[in-house]
Amino acid sequence: EEYLDQLRRAGRVSSLNGFYFLAGRSQIAQLRLKRYQIAISKHKKAIKISQLLKFIPGIRLIAVCNNLAYNNARHESDIDLFIITVEQRIWFVRFFCNLILSFLRKRPSLLNQNSQPGFISNKQPNKQINQDKICVSFFIAESNLNLEQCKICRQDWYLMFWLQQIKPIYDQNNLYKKFIQANSSFSNFNIRVATKFMHSRFSR
Numbered sequence: 001e002e003y004l005d006q007l008r009r010a011g012r013v014s015s016l017n018g019f020y021f022l023a024g025r026s027q028i029a030q031l032r033l034k035r036y037q038i039a040i041s042k043h044k045k046a047i048k049i050s051q052l053l054k055f056i057p058g059i060r061l062i063a064v065c066n067n068l069a070y071n072n073a074r075h076e077s078d079i080d081l082f083i084i085t086v087e088q089r090i091w092f093v094r095f096f097c098n099l100i101l102s103f104l105r106k107r108p109s110l111l112n113q114n115s116q117p118g119f120i121s122n123k124q125p126n127k128q129i130n131q132d133k134i135c136v137s138f139f140i141a142e143s144n145l146n147l148e149q150c151k152i153c154r155q156d157w158y159l160m161f162w163l164q165q166i167k168p169i170y171d172q173n174n175l176y177k178k179f180i181q182a183n184s185s186f187s188n189f190n191i192r193v194a195t196k197f198m199h200s201r202f203s204r
Helices: 003-009 026-055 066-071 090-103 158-164 172-187 191-198
Strands: 013-016 019-022 059-064 079-085 134-141 166-170
Touching: 003 166, 019 026, 026 059, 026 066, 026 079, 026 090, 026 166, 059 066, 059 090, 059 172, 066 079, 079 090, 090 158, 158 172, 172 191
Parallel strands: 079 134
Antiparallel strands: 013 019, 059 079, 059 166
16 A cells, blocks of 8 residues: 555556556546446355355355456356365266256357357357356365466466455355465465455355
8 A cells, every 4th residue: 555655646546436547547447346336246146046056965165256256247247156065076066067057047158149059150159148147167176275286387476366356155164264274375365354254245
């Protein structure tokens, strides 16, 4: 905050409603607030689907991740979930997650809106088709919580940021705290902040 104040006094950055941005770009703060409201709605949908998925045997934790986790969602965005399972149950859990989501027609589509039945388009999927769909692409087992092996370089800032933004919406036996501790050695986790989140309205 001290450095940000120095930049603000120098005219390099400005602030609005708690957001800092490069001078002359106040519109992005308004956009960020708009996306925050969109994220609130998507969080509620994520919590609703987690109330169903949590009954799959072997699921220990369900969390939102990616843009939704730090409340920067777009209208057309899908909902990315991060799931931790018991040991040797990843493929079992993944199968039944996708089975349930397929039955509910909540899985993201790989087809373009203009694709004909039976043909896969070489174009990017139409984002509107995947709005609010549930993407379950991230699975780990509780016996392998440390993700340091996933780093692509010695100081993988993206992975550190990604880990710290994960927000649990279903947490069995306080596994999220164990996940934090398993990754704190390289991700600079603030356990107090993470634990505080567990008592927020999103957690409830």
